[in-house]
Amino acid sequence: MLSNTDKFGLVGGMAQNALDLALANIKSGAVAKGATVRWGFFLPVAAGISEINDMVSEKKIKPVVEKVYSFADMPAAFERMSGGHLRGKLVVTMDSSKVTN
Structure with missing residues (x-):
């Protein structure tokens, strides 16, 4: 759009x-x-983000992370994303100690 x-x-x-x-x-x-195709716009709302953060902290929900990339490996993250068929989220971190293999 x-x-x-x-x-x-x-x-x-x-x-x-x-x-x-x-x-x-x-x-x-x-x-x-008897149906229609519709489009919608969604904007993040601070209260909703806070509620999701609380649920993650309380282990009520667990985000599925496929892999954590370093900032330097962002091109590899984009390549993986464009390949499709992800089993979880791709995360890019500035903290290299949190990178997964």
Whole structure:
């Protein structure tokens, strides 16, 4: 969506976004099935981030981390991410003592 506004400007980008959304609904056949394709924007909220942090601290949830990379190995992290099929999150740390193999 943002690439459309970058490419076509605000008005043209919004028009392109509307067209893309309409085409996605038509191509998917969603409308014929009584459904629709929708887009949403999500922004982090401090209270939500704090609540997640509390749940992790209390071991109520455990984030799945596939691998921790050093900052210097960030290109390798991007390469792994672009390969897909991740089994957890990739983490980049400034603290080299926390790097996993």
